[in-house]
Structures are given as structure tokens and as C-alpha cells.
Amino acid sequence: MKAIRLVQQGHPLELHDVPIPQPGAHDVLIRVKAAGICHSDAHYRAGKSRVHPLPLTLGHEVAGIVEQLGRDVADFQIGDRVCVHYLATCGACEWCAGGDEQFCGSAQMIGKYRDGGYAEYIVMPARSVFKLPAEIPFEQGAIMMCSSATSLHALSKARLQPDETIAIFGVGGLGTSALQLARGFAPAAVFAVDINRRKLELAAQFGAIPINAATTDPVAEIQKLTNGRGVDVTLELIGLPLTMQQAVRALAIHGRAALVGIMDQTFDVSPYHEIINKEAEIIGVSDHLASELPALLEFARTGSLDLSHAVSRTIPLDVTAVNEALDRLEKFHDDVRVVITP
Numbered sequence: 001m002k003a004i005r006l007v008q009q010g011h012p013l014e015l016h017d018v019p020i021p022q023p024g025a026h027d028v029l030i031r032v033k034a035a036g037i038c039h040s041d042a043h044y045r046a047g048k049s050r051v052h053p054l055p056l057t058l059g060h061e062v063a064g065i066v067e068q069l070g071r072d073v074a075d076f077q078i079g080d081r082v083c084v085h086y087l088a089t090c091g092a093c094e095w096c097a098g099g100d101e102q103f104c105g106s107a108q109m110i111g112k113y114r115d116g117g118y119a120e121y122i123v124m125p126a127r128s129v130f131k132l133p134a135e136i137p138f139e140q141g142a143i144m145m146c147s148s149a150t151s152l153h154a155l156s157k158a159r160l161q162p163d164e165t166i167a168i169f170g171v172g173g174l175g176t177s178a179l180q181l182a183r184g185f186a187p188a189a190v191f192a193v194d195i196n197r198r199k200l201e202l203a204a205q206f207g208a209i210p211i212n213a214a215t216t217d218p219v220a221e222i223q224k225l226t227n228g229r230g231v232d233v234t235l236e237l238i239g240l241p242l243t244m245q246q247a248v249r250a251l252a253i254h255g256r257a258a259l260v261g262i263m264d265q266t267f268d269v270s271p272y273h274e275i276i277n278k279e280a281e282i283i284g285v286s287d288h289l290a291s292e293l294p295a296l297l298e299f300a301r302t303g304s305l306d307l308s309h310a311v312s313r314t315i316p317l318d319v320t321a322v323n324e325a326l327d328r329l330e331k332f333h334d335d336v337r338v339v340i341t342p
């Protein structure tokens with residue numbers, strides 16, 4: 001089969017002819033119908049994150065059709081439309097047993113530590129495969145498995161309750177999913193903070209109250225709009241010291257700040273005024289859980305999560321087109337989402 005592979009970091013991906021992988025007893029062989037090209041893939045190619053072993057087929061946002069079943073797989077049939085949770089886990093350790101499989105010591109992320117979806121076929125353990133309802137196009141099913149899933153995990157970690165208020169810092173791919181999914185929790189108000197006017201306009205179309213941090217101090221604006229109370233929940237989806245700090249400062253009494261954006265810098269918090277005195281919480285959010293995917297798929301099936309705007313272009317399984325899409329992600333840092341449809 002054709003597979004687009006990372007051979008050496010810092011170099012373009014290459015098209016290889018490799019054997020079709022064979023499913024083990026608990027695995028499913030999937031014919032790939034859609035594989036999202038994610039910002040992380042540009043980091044992997046550039047060498048900013050570890051990818052091992054090389055050469056390796058990239059792609060962790062995958063949807064397709066069941067082609068072959070392992071001997072002990074009973075939950076699927078050949079021809080089922082499916083999407084893939086990007087972690088292949090052991091299924092047996094204490095973390096897997098407790099439903100926190102993102103901490104499984106032997107978890108392998110596809111497209112990073114095990115062959116991913118930039119190929120004609122992929123093999124996955126059946127417990128990481130989910131049926132994709134007919135209402136959801138393959139392209140949307142694929143990209144949901146990364147940013148939308150993480151947005152839903154952040155909302156559930158932040159324990160957003162009905163009639164609470166939430167402010168989402170950063171309304172790119174993650175944020176646009178987060179503000180739509182937040183509505184499913186029946187909040188009193190959703191504030192969307194960004195510096196990009198176009199993104200804020202889209203956020204407003206999805207019912208959020210836009211706050212332009214390029215022209216106003218978002219913390220002061222949130223205080224003003226909530227009569228000095230602050231918000232119950234903030235999601236920080238950017239990964240900058242300033243926005244992390246704002247996400248904490250904007251909290252109300254008993255507020256929860258869920259930090260999702262990845263950064264390795266530190267940020268300042270005033271423990272008494274910003275945490276202790278309010279009994280506020282800062283919560284870390286890492287990836288998402290397989291157990292959350294059925295709810296996510298249901299949000300998309302019923303239209304509460306609308307990703308029709310999210311896929312900007314589809315391309316064939318063509319190495320030049322894939323490298324160009326990654327170049328664009330590197331150069332423009334935009335949220336233009338390209339999906340491979342082999």
C-alpha cells in the first residue's frame with residue numbers, strides 16, 4: 001500500500017510502498033477514508049517533538065471503513081464506518097482499567113510512536129475504534145478525534161455546570177469546538193477571547209460573546225460583563241504566560257481554570273488574591289479519553305457540534321500535496337485544515 005512517511009526529522013515526508021498491516025486477534029484493519037493534517041504533524045516533521053521509530057507513517061486524525069477483523073473482535077462488521085481514538089493502549093494496566101488510558105505506560109500514539117493514517121490502511125486495537133454515524137462525513141469524523149475531543153475533555157475536567165459562565169481563551173480549532181460544545185452544558189454565557197477579528201466573528205456566529213484582547217484588557221472586560229463577579233470556568237487553549245495568567249485572574253469565587261495550551265514557560269499567580277481567597281482551582285488537561293468519544297460523536301451527529309466550516313480543503317494521498325500543506329501550517333500558523341482523502 002501507499003504510505004506517506006517521516007524518514008528523517010527536518011526533511012520532507014516521503015511516499016513509500018509498504019505491506020498492508022495485518023490485524024492481531026484484538027485489532028481492526030481500517031481502509032483510511034480521511035486523515036487530518038494537524039499542526040502537531042508539522043512539529044513532528046520539523047523535529048520539535050520526538051517521533052519514534054523512523055521511518056514512521058504520520059497521521060493521528062483518522063476515519064475509514066472496517067476492512068478486516070481480528071479473530072477475537074466481535075463489536076464490528078466489515079464495512080462499518082469508523083473513526084479512531086489516537087492512542088493504542090494496553091487495555092490492562094491500572095490506568096486503562098480506570099478509564100484514564102492517556103496515562104497508560106505502554107500507550108502508543110498513532111502517527112508519532114506507531115504508524116498512523118497517512119496511508120491506505122491502518123491497524124488499531126478494536127477498543128480504540130468507534131462507529132462513525134452516517135450523518136458525519138469522514139473528513140469531520142477524522143478531525144474531531146483531535147481538537148474537538150480535547151475541547152470536550154477540557155469542559156468535563158472544568159466541571160462546567162448549567163447556568164455557569166465560561167470564558168474561552170483562544171478560538172482557533174480547539175476553541176471553536178469548545179464554544180460549541182460548551183452550549184451543550186447550558187451555560188449562562190460563553191465569552192470568546194482572541195486577538196483575531198475573523199475568529200471572533202465566527203465565535204459570535206456560534207453564540208459566544210466576543211472579547212477582542214487586542215483592543216481591550218480581557219480580564220477587565222470579563223469583570224465588567226459579569227458585574228464584577230468573574231467567570232466560573234476558563235479554558236486556556238493558547239499556551240502563553242499572559243493568557244494563562246488572564247485565565248486565572250478572570251475567575252469568580254470557586255472558579256476553575258482548565259489549562260490546555262502547551263508551553264514550557266512559567267507564569268505568575270498571586271496565591272492569596274487569585275487562588276486561596278476565591279477557593280479557585282487550576283486544572284491541567286492532557287489529551288482526551290476514549291470513553292468521551294461516544295458523547296462527542298453524538299454532539300456532532302445531532303448538529304450541536306458543527307464542523308462543516310472546519311475542513312478547508314481535501315487532498316489525495318499525494319506526498320507533494322501533503323508536504324505543501326505542512327509547509328503552510330508552519331509558515332502561516334493558521335487554522336486552515338487540510339484533510340487527506342485517499
Ligand SMILES: [Zn+2]
Pocket residue numbers: 038039040060061146147
Ligand atoms: Zn491533531
Ligand SMILES: [Zn+2]
Pocket residue numbers: 089090091092093094095096097101104105106107
Ligand atoms: Zn494500559
